Amino acid sequence: xxxxxxxxxxxxxxxxxxxxxxxxxxxxxxxxxxxxxxxxxxxxxxxxxxxxxxxxxxxxxxxxxxxxxxxxxxxxxxxxxxxxxxxxxxxxxxxxxxxxxxxxxxxxxx
Amino acid sequence: xxxxxxxxxxxxxxxxxxxxxxxxxxxxxxxxxxxxxxxxxxxxxxxxxxxxxxxxxxxxxxxxxxxxxxxxxxxxxxxxxxxxxxxxxxxxxxxxxxxxxxxxxxxxxxxxxxxx
Numbered sequence: 001x002x003x004x005x006x007x008x009x010x011x012x013x014x015x016x017x018x019x020x021x022x023x024x025x026x027x028x029x030x031x032x033x034x035x036x037x038x039x040x041x042x043x044x045x046x047x048x049x050x051x052x053x054x055x056x057x058x059x060x061x062x063x064x065x066x067x068x069x070x071x072x073x074x075x076x077x078x079x080x081x082x083x084x085x086x087x088x089x090x091x092x093x094x095x096x097x098x099x100x101x102x103x104x105x106x107x108x109x110x
Numbered sequence: 111x112x113x114x115x116x117x118x119x120x121x122x123x124x125x126x127x128x129x130x131x132x133x134x135x136x137x138x139x140x141x142x143x144x145x146x147x148x149x150x151x152x153x154x155x156x157x158x159x160x161x162x163x164x165x166x167x168x169x170x171x172x173x174x175x176x177x178x179x180x181x182x183x184x185x186x187x188x189x190x191x192x193x194x195x196x197x198x199x200x201x202x203x204x205x206x207x208x209x210x211x212x213x214x215x216x217x218x219x220x221x222x223x224x225x226x
Binding site for chain 1 (some may be wrong): 140144149153154155156159201203214215216217218219220223
């Protein structure tokens, strides 16, 4: 089966750094995605990790530890527009469908 | 990145009617398309996986006779919600993959369905 957990809500201040964690227990693993989704819109791709370690892309970084079934998304220099839901999704071995966590709603305050 | 479109963006219909939603990959051939449903403040739930030229694979609990999926070409998949009821009101999102380097899925903009 698939079990993907991430916090429901987080709040952070503009200009700060926030880390959104994701833990997973899946029957197969072929990579982990992070997506950003604004209300009423489709998810947009942020990052993909398949090997252990940190992937940095501008203000956003994503980390993966396969042995621990753990990932995090790090957002630096937060901006108001970063207020959105952040979805952790695992790509299993079998088939091609992504398994999504329930998403973390991030609120950035002035 | 690749572009996926959906039509319509939003639709309001009466209970008992059928609604067709189109998902198109505009600049690539999608070997596989996925249909998701998202209720308010919840995550995306996979409904079915659609491969061109073959029958869709439905997730457990999703009625294949109610949610008809047709994937007639490598750029178009359609989802028809038959005899829609208010509980079918949701945000329907399609995604497409071209089996690239890491099978990234490209999402359409979504269709907001409201059944009265």
